[in-house]
Amino acid sequence: MPYKMTIDGTVHGFADLRDLLAKATPERSGDQLAGIAANGPVERLAAQMALADLPLKTFVGEEVIPSETDEVTRLIMQRHDPAAFAIVSSLTVGEFREWLLKPETTQRQLEAVTPGLTPEMVAGVSKIMRLQDLISVASKREVVTRFRSTIGLKGRLSTRNQPNHPTDDSYGIVASAIDGLLMGSGDAVIGVNPATDSVEDYLRIVSLLDELRACLSIPTQTCCLGHVTTALKAIAANAPVDLVFQSIAGSQKANEGFGVSLSILREAHEAVRGLGRSAADANLMYFETGQGAALSAEANFGVDQQTMEARAYAVAREFSPLLVNSVVGFIGPEYLFNGKQIIRAGLEDHFCGKLLGLPMGVDVCYTNHADADQEDMDALLTLLCAANVNFVITVPGADDVMLNYQSLAHHDAVYCREILKRPPAPEFERWLFDIGLTDSGGRLLEAPPRLVNHMANARLLGA
CATH class of the missing domain: 3.20.20.70 (Aldolase class I)
Known part of the structure; x- marks a missing residue:
């Protein structure tokens, strides 16, 4: 499924979820080496904006690596808990970020939603977070x-x-x-x-x-x-x-x-x-x-x-x-x-x-x-x-x-x-x-x- 975002009259298109996640990633040499990084800060911003508007449910329906050929994808889908996901399933990626940062979202809420989250969801939301956002949320999650x-x-x-x-x-x-x-x-x-x-x-x-x-x-x-x-x-x-x-x-x-x-x-x-x-x-x-x-x-x-x-x-x-x-x-x-x-x-x-x-x-x-x-x-x-x-x-x-x-x-x-x-x-x-x-x-x-x-x-x- 293609994704789009318009900035200053220019339409930026992203072929699929995999492409959108790659282009939204903060700059790093590995993605540039792989040839999948955004071609500059404007395209990166467009991808991050499109990603923020993306419903979290998209990650359940679109695989970045097909499960038919990959046991890790099969494991991810088998372990996904729809009941736990229901806590945040109505949210977009941007709204999920806001939910994570809310003071009332504490250890208890984070622990409850964990079985419903896929790696692609958490990677996706991290791409639109500042360092202090990453620190604020992680500091609330205790894993003993x-x-x-x-x-x-x-x-x-x-x-x-x-x-x-x-x-x-x-x-x-x-x-x-x-x-x-x-x-x-x-x-x-x-x-x-x-x-x-x-x-x-x-x-x-x-x-x-x-x-x-x-x-x-x-x-x-x-x-x-x-x-x-x-x-x-x-x-x-x-x-x-x-x-x-x-x-x-x-x-x-x-x-x-x-x-x-x-x-x-x-x-x-x-x-x-x-x-x-x-x-x-x-x-x-x-x-x-x-x-x-x-x-x-x-x-x-x-x-x-x-x-x-x-x-x-x-x-x-x-x-x-x-x-x-x-x-x-x-x-x-x-x-x-x-x-x-x-x-x-x-x-x-x-x-x-x-x-x-x-x-x-x-x-x-x-x-x-x-x-x-x-x-x-x-x-x-x-x-x-x-x-x-x-x-x-x-x-x-x-x-x-x-x-x-x-x-x-x-x-x-x-x-x-x-x-x-x-x-x-x-x-x-x-x-x-x-x-x-x-x-x-x-x-x-x-x-x-x-x-x-x-x-x-x-x-x-x-x-």
Whole structure:
């Protein structure tokens, strides 16, 4: 169905919903690379105006990727709840934005409407929102998940302690993890991106992390971020797997590029549940996403990268994950060119994930060839805290020596706690005090030598 908008006597036409969403997207390099972006600010404005007038019901009747050929679209349509959608079904996209921003639209109303929202709806409304709109709405939506720690409580900020090492050296991983713990990082997860994806390395890393956690009685969970099929083999060997990790995207073809499908993810979810390492209602999956993933796999089908990102969240919510995060600037300037685009995308991703009911975090990051710097990351981190982001990722010195990109430092988490008043998960907060790393007000203390020695001398498998 074609869509039109007239500005100053010029008629701007958009071939279908897919084209309208792409042209309405705020400027970003990935859509320009794909050849689907608006040809300038006037066409973008026309598309945003046409999108604002579009009835939300349109998204139920028009698919951006045909369900006949895409299991993600089929999942979206199967999980759409007409009763929940009825709350907002009479609204246009512009009126939906106004409803979201109303003071009387609170956590309760947002939670009730969530099953009726599709990724395309939330992506669509985000395109006509300012940054403060994205922050205002997301800050109202609390999504809480639990394993050994409780993540996502309003007013708190959790962190992933990311002790990566270029060769997966056990001593290096442990030293880096302890460095983060001494700065109070790791209540969401202590998670290692392995340099290799062998089952042997996976087994060693999860065993190492589990023993570190057990030795220090840390109320957190651990994860080796290997491929889901490697995790399945490790689970079959009864490895101490807390969370199953996988990168996911918004189309069947893109997920196939990652070597996964919905059926494989379901198998892994059932397998890790079968280990019995958690309470029956614990959340056991960890997903990472990122704008541009589908385009880089030539699997975006003409859909803009932000809408494709939101579609990945439909895959994630199928498995009630403990953690989901957008690695927002990791894919590179081909997709998000500069700090401004990265900041906008990070807030969009967080907003869309939260509206779809996900425990949303963000890897506040950029690659070394992007037109961005650490001050851009300071701005995004602060804005995400205002939006009540569930968690962020921190590494020593903000420099990941294995993945070769810039993220947040453990020190940035201290800034959030002490200046922005965002304490970690309550269980972890108590542990930090009990072990002598914080005072009664939650302020970080210099670790006493006996504590450092205790950590350094902890009996660790393989180190």
